Amino acid sequence: MKKQIAYLQWLRLFGAAAVVLMHTAASRWQAVPVDSARWLALTGWDSLVRWPVPVFVMITGAIFLPRKTSVRDAIRRYVPRMALAYLIWATVYALHAAGPDAGFRELVHAAASGHYHLWYLPFLCGVYLMLPFLQKIAEDETLTAQLLGLSLVIAQGIPWLVDLAAVLLPEWSKALRAVENHLHFTFFFDLLSLLLLGHLLASREISPKARRLLWVAGFLSIPLTLAGTLWLTGVTGAPSTIFFDHASPTTLCAAAAIFVFARYHLTALPRWAAWLADRSFGVYLIHVLVLELLAQAGWDVLAFAPAWWTPVLALAVFGISAIAAAILQKVPLLGKYLA
Secondary structure, three states: OHHHHHHHHHHHHHHHHHHHHHHHHHOOHHHOOOOOHHHHHHHHHHHHOOOHHHHHHHHHHHHHOOOOOOHHHHHHHHHHHHHHHHHHHHHHHHHHHHOOOOOHHHHHHHHHHOOHHHHHHHHHHHHHHHHHHHHHHHOOHHHHHHHHHHHHHHHHHHHHHHHHHHHHOHHHHHHHHHHHHOOOOHHHHHHHHHHHHHHHHHHOOOOHHHHHHHHHHHHHHHHHHHHHHHHHHHHHOOOOOHHHOOOOHHHHHHHHHHHHHHHHHOOOOOHHHHHHHOOHHHHHHHHHHHHHHHHHOOOOOOOOOHHHHHHHHHHHHHHHHHHHHHHHOOOOOOHHHHO
């Protein structure tokens, strides 16, 4: 159990750092010409860190699917924390975006819409509500593997291929989108596939040969993500995010490879890493606000050459966010909702 906890904590830490780097690189990605060196540098950094969201969902599957959770537990213990955290931080980001002159109705609309990165909190509410049912499925390994394969095809494979085909065959895009839109259960299977994948990769023994093959695929997925993005951007003449999507095969390969590497190699957790991992949720909530405040002060990702400044800025944002999270966690009663 300690081995599992250690590697999952490492994944939380690396995932939080990767999200910060991803949002740092993406913050001005569409603001520079696609044929510029700055855009290429930002795309390179972004291509490196497209995997954290699938990894976070896989962590949830690894932790919760072997357990027994009732719908009542989900509603009483897990959903309120995510819902209240969303309400608090959506309000904070709305106040920041609207400014001091905004009216009450404008603030309410902004808070209800939420900030772009806060989508993960309502998503987790759905995850927690589904846990009691998925835990029953996870008890049968054969059924779990079959459902995982089906969900990967429906939720990841088909939508990603439709996105790609719509770009390459624009004359057929309307018909392709119409077919895709009939798959109303895509979101459910999207959630399901990553939870089951995390559960299987955490619970099944993976042979050394399979591990090596997965690590090679994961390593190659990063340059393939960059190459695919450059290729489709050249085809369309505009920045393409198809290979950045978490349904992209390259993203899934990278996420699975990192997850398995951590499971078999990151078995010890130093105190400093444990401290940072325990602030990963707070870093996720806070880092975009830190990034935007620094940008307002003139320290955005384009302040210097993005090739070296992007990771430096991301590291600063991560550090500031971790310290802020540690402070917010000490707030009486609200600490666990704030960070």
